Amino acid sequence: MDDLPIEKSGPSPFARFLRAIAAVVWKDLAAEFRSRELLSAMLVFSLLVILIFNFALELNVKERRDVTSGVLWATFAFAGTLGLNRSMAVEKDRGCLDGLLLAPVDRAAIYFGKALSNLAFMLIVEAVVLPVYSVLYNVNLFRPGLLMVILLGSVGYIAVGTLLSTMSVQTRTREILLPILLFPVVIPILIAAVKASGGYLNNLGMEEILPWLNLLIAYDVIFTAIAFMVFDYVVEE
């Protein structure tokens, strides 16, 4: 299938692969910046989650130090499912997914393209939530270590989330199913990210944070590899 004569000429296979990924990302970002449906919903939703936590947890000065990382990650996890669902649902509803699959590119390029645009949406939401949280609760969240943890955690979350949302949109229950499928398997990410973020926020030593960082990196690598290997099976007709 890969040996079509037309594809023999032109740029190297890897360059074509990268171009295919870039095309999928570009399509998603362009569509989103015209409609702004996904980002606005995710943003408003995450602000509401923070508001609810404020009343549910009595975020006073003493407690705040211990729960900030937990509140942040719960917010990201919930807002993330919203984005993942929506991003795959638009592909499925308007038959775009079939169009993408018909394109003469490697299926893995479609996966990485979707994953990168999902990651971009999640990072944008996080980039808005962090300053808002910092201002509302008077904690400085802009520490390099914390930002790195957020990036690592989001990568793992999106790697699994993109794979599972591709499956869940093809089932009868659709949106309801994604969090049920996703949360039990991203628990390692949430544990490690909450612990590492808490470590940076409480100025703990590197020897206490490092095991969690290693866990995050290992999870990211393992699940990106798995998703890359099995994505073919979840889009096959």
Place this chain on the structure above:
Amino acid sequence: MNAKPRALLILDVLSALLLAAATYLALIYAPLEAVMGAVQRVFYFHVASAWIGMLGFLAAGVAGIAYLRTQNLRWDIVEVAAVEISLVFFFIAIVLGSIWARPVWNTWWTWDPRLTTAAITELIYIAYLMLRQGIEDPNRRARFGAVYTLVGAVSVPITFMAIRLFRTIHPVVIGSQSAEAQGGFNMTADMKVAFFFALFAFTVIFADLLWNRIRLGHLAQEVEQRKLKVMQ
């Protein structure tokens, strides 16, 4: 296909006998534990059930990978059978463990690595069954199921390690014991007999249940095919 194989019938009877013998050994033959008393007798079936849960978990993972490689629906049937058995036996292990933990740890539940991992495995398998329920096409159902078992099979050990970085109070009766564990004890020779017999009996029961469930899966597949024929 329709008549139950004789070997399976024999295995059914053998499982029932072994279960009865294991019950006798655990409840009557094994000596009373000095500190914890009668509630310690839960231990024999608790560990054996957790062991079956683990076996089912491994079998499901292997069957999932085998399905993805071969695309043969027979592996899908094995996978569902293993998942269902694992789901039930982890549940039994959790319930028995809670009965033991109430007097010994003074709580029904604690967020210990083993307990939490068992609970998360249960949630993953419930999600798995919900996922399958939402898909009609048998091949797609099998593919999605296999992918999800694979993701689960990789994430559960990572979850275990992650929670293990916290401290644990779960006793390790076989092998090394951590200093913080509460409710541990040393097994006497009679206890070991009851314990290893329970493990053996439950392993046979696992094989019996798995075989029966796979047979049921094949029968269900046949019914579906005949229904389709009638409709055409």
